Amino acid sequence: MKILVAVDGSTYSKRMLAYLSAHDEWLGGAHDYTVVHVVPGVPPRAAAVLDKAVLAEYYQEEAEKVLKPIRSFMDKRGIKAQYVVKTGHASEAITAVAEKGRFDLLMMGSHGHTALGKLVLGSVATKVMAHSDVPVLLIR
DSSP: OEEEEEOOSSHHHHHHHHHHHHOTTTSSTTSEEEEEEEEOOOOHHHHHHSOHHHHHHHHHHHHHHHHHHHHHHHHHTTOOEEEEEEESOHHHHHHHHHHHTTOSEEEEEOOOOOHHHHHHHOOHHHHHHHHOSSOEEEEO
């Protein structure tokens, strides 16, 4: 199974990884893993005055803060994974990667907002579920 694992470095991503490690059916060589992290974009006006190399380095450094512990987690369990970094709106980028990569499953942590919280705050997970044709497994 091709599995896309969306991470943001939050407690909810860590809970999702704990769930993964507690369920042998999700871990192991039977699955092909890709980990995706989306770095929020720098506002266009600010990005326009920054050197492109400086901006690219900033995005890479921000992504590495999240991906370094994930790589360690996967390596300790002998799981080979590909890592994808995108920039922009998380829900849009995750949905695009999931569909373009033809993944069988998308796993992600969720804050577990109430219905009112989702209405007021929105939710990356809610938006991904609404726009993705790929099945989504939410871990709370």
